[in-house]
Structure formats: C-alpha cells, structure tokens
Amino acid sequence: MIQHSSIEFPVTQTEGIYLVKLPALLTVTEAVLFRARCRELIEAKPTPSKIILDFAQTTFIDSSALGALVMCLKAARSRQIELVLWSVKPEILTILSLADLDRHFTIELETIQLEPSSSKPQIESTHPSIQSRTKRAIDIAGALVGLGITAIVFVPIAIAIKLESPGAILFSQTRCGHLGRRFQVWKFRSMVSDAEQLKAQVENQNEGAFFKNANDPRITKVGRFLRKTSLDELPQFWNVLCGEMSLVGTRPPLPEEVDRYEIPNWRRLDVKPGITGEWQVHGRSKVRNFEEVIQLDLRYQQRWSLKYDLQLLLKTIAVLFNKDSAF
Structure with a gap:
C-alpha cells in the first residue's frame, strides 16, 4: 500500500x-x-x-x-x-x-x-434566501397576483399569437434552478414555431454561452410587443408558485451554459432563479458578455436581503416603462 x-x-x-x-x-x-x-x-x-x-x-x-x-x-x-x-x-x-x-x-x-429512520435529515441551506420564509411568502403572494393578471390577459394574448403564427401558445424550455436542478420554464411564445431549427441561421451577438440577437428574425411582431412589455414572462408566475423560481433571483441558465461554468460560477446556483434580478434591471438588452451576466448574478447572491429584493422589484417596474427595456 x-x-x-x-x-x-x-x-x-x-x-x-x-x-x-x-x-x-x-x-x-x-x-x-x-x-x-x-x-x-x-x-x-x-x-x-x-x-x-x-x-x-x-x-x-x-x-x-x-x-x-x-x-x-x-x-x-x-x-x-x-x-x-x-x-x-x-x-x-x-x-x-x-x-x-x-x-x-x-x-x-x-x-x-x-437503518430505517422516521426523521428527515436537517440540512443547512446553501443560502439564506432559501431559508427565508418571508421571501417564500412574498413569492407565493406575488405569484397568485401574477397568475390572476395572466388569467385576465391570456385570451387576447393567445388570440394574437395564433393569428400571426401557427403553433403553441406557450413555450417551455429546460433551465437550471437551485443547486442546478433542471425544470421547465414557461413563457408566452414570442417566436415562430420552428425557431430552434432556424437558430443556426441567426448570428449570435453575445459573447460566450448564451444566445441573443437584437434583430432576431424569428421573433414575431406580437412577440416583440410581448418581450418589450415583458408580458411573455407572465406564465413564469406558475414556476414561482411551484417553488422552482422566485420573484427576484438570478437569471435561470440553460444546461449548456452550466456545462461551461468554472467552479466559482456555480455559486450563482446557490439561490433560486428569478423572474427579475440584477441582469434584468441593469441594461438587460445591452448585456452581451457571458461573464458579465455571471458577475451580476453573483453580486445578487452576495448582496441578498429582503430589502435588496424590494429595491430590485422597484427597479424592474421602472425598467418596464423604459422604451429600451426589451431583450
């Protein structure tokens, strides 16, 4: 030996x-x-x-x-x-x-x-935001309000989507949540139904792992309006209610993005992804660098508090009324 x-x-x-x-x-x-x-x-x-x-x-x-x-x-x-x-x-x-x-x-x-045990193991959470009952209560209340709004606008949005482009009303995509656990995120469909097949024909204007093009031809006219007003994200309140997301958190990454992480970058998965967060309120249409997105998410992970969540929610409302807010 x-x-x-x-x-x-x-x-x-x-x-x-x-x-x-x-x-x-x-x-x-x-x-x-x-x-x-x-x-x-x-x-x-x-x-x-x-x-x-x-x-x-x-x-x-x-x-x-x-x-x-x-x-x-x-x-x-x-x-x-x-x-x-x-x-x-x-x-x-x-x-x-x-x-x-x-x-x-x-x-x-x-x-x-x-040996069989009737008690569940108690673990220390990786981040205080996961342990916060107040944050979860706010998420549930916000999700219920958001789903109520979604129910009101669902029919006109669905009709508009169908009239312009055949295909499903909702779009789902695999994302990585807390601790990297995969889940299906939901949005109103804002692209043509065969968008994934056409992706190779569109230039990626971002640097790094995630894909973005400001003039993506796959986005429909209705889709551009939905994105500009963030109405496309309303179905994500269901993800919040299910506990897969939070009202405020990090950007939910794609599995292929996580595959490119260096060890320190995994810390952004210590918190739940959010409908809004640092990346969304700090020039979401202008951020093009993969590392910059990660640093914004890590900043949220390090600075988190209920007060900080409230500040980001208020900033999000301001962004929604900014004509350059679409992404």
Missing part, C-alpha cells in the same frame, strides 16, 4: 484504487482544490480503475462543490474510471437529491445510515 499525503485531500492508493478523504466543508475554495486533485488522479499513470470519495467527515457542500463533483464525474467516465461517493451522510445525500444528482453517482452510505 502506498500513501500519498495532501493537506487538503489525503489520498490512499491500493491495487489501482484511490481513496480520497474530503474535508468537513466543501465550498468554493475547497471545490477548486478538489477538482485539481481529481484531475491529477484521473490523469495518473497507470490509469486507476476506481476513485472513492470519502465523505465521512463532510457535513456541508454548496453549489460549487456540486459543480466540482459533476466535472470530476464526467472526466472519470471519459476514461472508464468508476467514481464512488462513500460514507455519505444524510444531509449530503439530501443536497445531492435536491440537485437531482443522486441518480448519476454510485453512492454508498455508512452502515448506520442504512
């Missing part, structure tokens, strides 16, 4: 198997070091057959850690290396489950945790 010492992540090797001990807390700083350590082991010669991540001491992980785990899993699979999460505590398993990642990993629990 050969021992490899590391201050952050002690490693034991035996017969082509690496056992990596993880620290008690796995947040952004540790996650960056952890990813580097995993890359080192995955690229080792000879190639290991299995890497076991020992969570025996780990009691808390955040979105940055989830990002590091996903990156390590993809790298391990690319080299046919089995990656096992060992001695996982209930609170960590709960976080993995919330992120919908538990089904992607081979997970082995501690023996004592295999």
Whole structure:
C-alpha cells in the first residue's frame, strides 16, 4: 500500500484504487482544490480503475462543490474510471437529491445510515434566501397576483399569437434552478414555431454561452410587443408558485451554459432563479458578455436581503416603462 499525503485531500492508493478523504466543508475554495486533485488522479499513470470519495467527515457542500463533483464525474467516465461517493451522510445525500444528482453517482452510505429512520435529515441551506420564509411568502403572494393578471390577459394574448403564427401558445424550455436542478420554464411564445431549427441561421451577438440577437428574425411582431412589455414572462408566475423560481433571483441558465461554468460560477446556483434580478434591471438588452451576466448574478447572491429584493422589484417596474427595456 502506498500513501500519498495532501493537506487538503489525503489520498490512499491500493491495487489501482484511490481513496480520497474530503474535508468537513466543501465550498468554493475547497471545490477548486478538489477538482485539481481529481484531475491529477484521473490523469495518473497507470490509469486507476476506481476513485472513492470519502465523505465521512463532510457535513456541508454548496453549489460549487456540486459543480466540482459533476466535472470530476464526467472526466472519470471519459476514461472508464468508476467514481464512488462513500460514507455519505444524510444531509449530503439530501443536497445531492435536491440537485437531482443522486441518480448519476454510485453512492454508498455508512452502515448506520442504512437503518430505517422516521426523521428527515436537517440540512443547512446553501443560502439564506432559501431559508427565508418571508421571501417564500412574498413569492407565493406575488405569484397568485401574477397568475390572476395572466388569467385576465391570456385570451387576447393567445388570440394574437395564433393569428400571426401557427403553433403553441406557450413555450417551455429546460433551465437550471437551485443547486442546478433542471425544470421547465414557461413563457408566452414570442417566436415562430420552428425557431430552434432556424437558430443556426441567426448570428449570435453575445459573447460566450448564451444566445441573443437584437434583430432576431424569428421573433414575431406580437412577440416583440410581448418581450418589450415583458408580458411573455407572465406564465413564469406558475414556476414561482411551484417553488422552482422566485420573484427576484438570478437569471435561470440553460444546461449548456452550466456545462461551461468554472467552479466559482456555480455559486450563482446557490439561490433560486428569478423572474427579475440584477441582469434584468441593469441594461438587460445591452448585456452581451457571458461573464458579465455571471458577475451580476453573483453580486445578487452576495448582496441578498429582503430589502435588496424590494429595491430590485422597484427597479424592474421602472425598467418596464423604459422604451429600451426589451431583450
């Protein structure tokens, strides 16, 4: 048996198997070091057959850690290396489950945790906004009001959409929410029905992972009006009521955008995405750089408070009356 010492992540090797001990807390700083350590082991010669991540001491992980785990899993699979999460505590398993990642990993629990238990594990949330009952109450109240408004304008909007362009009234798209969990976001359709097939023919004016064109020919006339007035986003109040989104939060990213994240960028997934937020009120039609969007979302994550949410809601109302607010 050969021992490899590391201050952050002690490693034991035996017969082509690496056992990596993880620290008690796995947040952004540790996650960056952890990813580097995993890359080192995955690229080792000879190639290991299995890497076991020992969570025996780990009691808390955040979105940055989830990002590091996903990156390590993809790298391990690319080299046919089995990656096992060992001695996982209930609170960590709960976080993995919330992120919908538990089904992607081979997970082995501690023996004592295999015994039936009637109590649910209590976990510390990755962000205070998730724990805030007041924020959730405001979200529910706002969603009910928003859905009431949606019910009033639904028929005229639906007729306008149908008269100009055949196809569905509503448009859904897969986005990533809290801890990266995927969900379907809903909007009134503002593009032609075959927009995805025509996407390759449209120039992307943004830099980085997300797509945007100010004069996108796929957008219908009705769609431009809906976007300018933000009426296309009214169905998202259903996402808020379901708890998938918040009235105020970060921009809900596409899965392919998350795939491009560096470890620190995963912190924006510590909070729920919102109908409005930093990106929406700070020149949403002018922001073209992928990194700039991430920095705006990280700023919200760091500055969050109920007062700050209220300020962003008031700014959103001002933006709606700005002729340049469409995006």
